[in-house]
Structures are given as structure tokens and as C-alpha cells.
Amino acid sequence: MRKRGQGLIALAFLAPALLCLAVLRIVPAISAVVESFYAESLLRGGRVFAGLGNYTDLVSNKDFRQAVGVTLLFTVLVNPIQVVVSFLLAVLFTQRAMGSKLWRTLVILPIATPPAVSAVIWSVIYRPDGLANGVLERLGLPVQPFLTSSGQVLPSLIVLLSWIGVGYWMLFLIAGIQEVPVEVREAALLDGASAWRRMVSVILPLVRRPLAFVLVADTVSNLLVFAPVQILTKGGPNGNSNLLMYDVYTRAYAIGDIHVAQAEVVILVALTLAIVAGQFRLLRGDQ
Template identity: 65%
Template sequence: MTTTTAKAGEDSAAPAAEIQSSARRRRPRSQARTALAFLAPALLTLLALRLLPAGLAVVDSLRHHSLVDGVTRFVGLANYRDLFGDPQFWQSVRVTLLFSLIVNPLQVLCALGLAALFNRRFAGARLWRSLVFAPIAVPPAVSAVIWGILYRPEGPLNAVLGVLGLPSQPFLTSPSQALYALIVLMSWVGVGYWMTFLIAGLQDIPQECYDAAAMDGTNAWQRFVHVTLPLLRRPLAFVLVADTVSNFLVFAPVQLLTGGGPEGSTNLLMYDVFRRAYSVGDIHYAQAEVVLLVALTLAIVAVQYRLMQGKGEE
């Protein structure tokens, strides 16, 4: 009788265990479906606005539209071969690399300095922080117009130089000054924006780290170098990478202020793409330049990310 009862209990326990096991298997599937439902709008947007246009750009870069017979033909890598043999393309690459080599460290260093300053508590800190951040709220085209007025030969900047007894400067009309004038403009726009990310990173650093370093007898500079910078590595890496991508895509100030001149000194790659596509009318040639611009940006970003994150991950 006891054996029969035990067997009956085992028989009833087995289906219960199977039911629980089946429920545990169904739960992850249900969670995965729910997560996919929430992610679907973002994934579809990414596919429609990023991945699909990127794929079409690659396909179009392998074609050529003839103005003679109006036929679009597949030409393979011919557009890329023509680009690599085009001196104007290499001039744009040199200008873009020089621009990025100067503007990226300048913006990140200024943003870091302002973040360290405005992270302190003093009278008017929030007001000054808002004033530094304000330029990012102005559309790039409007910012370009404002600085175009400042850079005029009879504009406010030359008026200030005249008061100081200094000669007037050509700014945007000089091949040796125009690119640096754009760098100042873009820094005025971008520094406050990147500063906010670094302030958020500074506020995430525990105060106990600074207290422990102070007890060891370190001064303010040593605490900044040995405590702040290592713990701020991830926000700094994000700011540097995002800033690099942003500056590779600068277009509106160049179009409105210099048109790539004078003498090609401000012909950044993004503006050169626009010129080839809409001024020259060779869309497929411009698409090939877009692909190379993206590849160059990704390569530089990968190096930056590795340099910023590599030691910290080891």
C-alpha cells in the first residue's frame, strides 16, 4: 500500500515538474518577444534611416550616369579609381584631417577645463554654465551668419583690433586664416555641448576618492591627474569620438561663409561631396566619396577609442 502511494506521488510530481520546466522555458521566450516589440520602432528606424541609405550609397558608388545617352551603368570601382587620382579630392582630405587634428583636441580640452571649473560651487556657476551651453541651441546656419558678420572687414572683430592698435585681418578671405576662423566658430558652438557630458561624468566620481587622495598628501593637480582623469576615461572617450564624427560632417558654415575657398583652404570633405553631387551633378561619384568619408571616419574613431579605452580595459 505504501509502495503504491509512493508511486502515485512520484507519478503526480513528474507532470508538475514538467509543467514548471515548460513554464521556465516559455518565460524567456515571452520576455524576448516583449523586448523585441519595444525595440521594433527603434530597429526599424535604424534600418530605414541608417542601414538602408548606407547600403544604397555603396551600390550607387559602383555606377555611373552618362550625360551623353542618359544611361546609368555599372562601372565597379571606376569611381574610386578616379577619386584616388583626383588632386582636388586629396586636397579635401588634407584640409579635413588638418581641421580635425586641431579642432577635436581644442574642443575636448576647452570642454574639460570648463567642466572642471563649473563643476565647482561658486556664485553664478549655473548662469555661466548656461551661457556657455547656449550656442548649441542656435542652428548651425544662424551661427554661421552671426560669425560671418563678426568676420567682415568692417565687422566688430576688426573694430576691436583697431581699438587695440592692431591691423585689420582678412579672416575668411585669406587662405591662411579661413580654416582657423572656421575652427573658432565650431569651437564656440561645440565646447558648451561637450562640457555638459563631462560635467555629468565629474559628478559621478565619488567624493571619497578625492578625500582618500587628499589624506595621502596630494595637491589639486595630482588629484586631477591621478583621480579625475582615470575615472573620467569613459565620458572622455565618448566626447572625443562623438566630437570627431560631428566635425567630419561640418557643412553649413563652409557653404554659407567660404564655399570651400579661398583657394580650397576650407574645402572639407562633406562640402566637397555636396559640390560634386549638386554643383557638378555627378551623384554616383559623390556617393563614392561619401563611402570613403565614412570609412576614414570609422578608422579614426576606432583608433581613438582604442587609445582611450585600451589601457583602462586591461
């Protein structure tokens, strides 16, 4: 009897959060799935059941197929780069070396910058007469088109996103490395020629958990990249940076086809879940 009373009181404390959860997460998720099976009908005025119509429309749409391709290519490139760089920097900045704390702080600083603000900053850096070309010129290298080149646009976005993200993911890995006893780390370090190799072979297995977390969380956040695309490239040139999240947005609000956009949201979330599930299997299979 007492337990039951406690449950009701607990429910009262939980109620606001559960309400938020229902209204702000579960209902829109369900509504996206439901609406994706409907279409706006001009003839009958209102929405009509369309079955898988929106999905088949999407799959036969060339722009959508290109957006999926671009998103997958981007995913395959950006995540390994960011995870590896974050890990290497985490190892570097947990060594005993002069100024290590200061340098680490400089790498972390960009995480304070909101992604949209970073995108604005880099839009000026990547201008034909911007900072990036200024650096190249100084180094005696030819100037580059960056965002207006089909081949360079994704790498340019990856550099910008890594500038934002690497410091953040590095924090998790540093926390993981610091859990490893100092003696283990230093023993690995002091061993001369193969120090680096040992560092990686000793540290790497010990930070598996934070590393797995970073890989999965980074992948999810990269599948939802939006601000840099909307601010810098509008998906161009020729759709070569048209990531799915931006494609959903333009479909919903520029093209105005909300039902097809909902179907695309469902596909995007399904894709995310599939990739994350795949990563979990891979990580587990490793052990």
C-alpha cells in the first residue's frame, strides 16, 4: 500500500518531464510517421491516404538519391577523421609537456562558438579573397575555390566541422585516458623508440568505452549537420553538399511538400539508427 502511494507521488514529480517527453518527442515522431503516409490532394481538398506513395516518390527522385549518396560519403569520411584526430590530440594533451594545459584550452575554445556562428566565420575564411587563400598564397600554393568546387566542398565542410567538434570529443577521451593509472601511462611512455606505438597499444584498449561513445555520438551529430550547409553552400555546387538534413528542410519549407519531407525525416532517422546499430555490432564483435 505504501509503495503504491510512493509511485503516485513519484509520478507527480515526473509529470512535467513526461508531458514534455510526450508532446515534444513522442508525438512529433509518431506524427512524422503517420503524415508520411498521407498526401495533400488538390482535387479532394485536404489530405488523403497515400500509402507508400511519398516514399516511392522520394526513391525515384534524383536529387534525393544524390542527397543520400552525399550523406553516406560524408559520414564515411568525417567520422573516422574526427574520432582519430580527437584520440591523437587527447593522447598528445595528456602527456607531461610544457604548456600542455594552455594548448589544450586553445583546441577546446571553438566548442563555445555556436555551430551557426562558426559557419558564418568560415564563410568569410573560405571566400575567394578570404583567410584560407591568404594562407595558401603565403605558402606559395595556388588559390583554391573551396566551397564553389564540387570536389572541395565536402572536405571544406569537414575541416570546419572538425574545428568545431574535435575539441569537444577530445574532452571525453581525455577524461577516459585520465582514468588510466598514471604509472601505466608513464611506463608506456618512457620506453624510448617505440614509445608512440606503445602509447597507442596500451592506451587504446583502455579507452574503448569513451571511444565507442564518441564514435556513436559523433556519427549521430554528423548525420544531422545543417547550419554549415544552409549558411555556406545551400547544398551546392550541383548538390554536392546537399546533406539529408538540409534536403529535408528545403523539401518542407522551400518546395513546401510537407508530407514528402516527413517521409524523408523517417528515412533519415531510420538511416541513423541503422548506422548506429551497425557500429554497436562492430564494436561488440571486436571484443
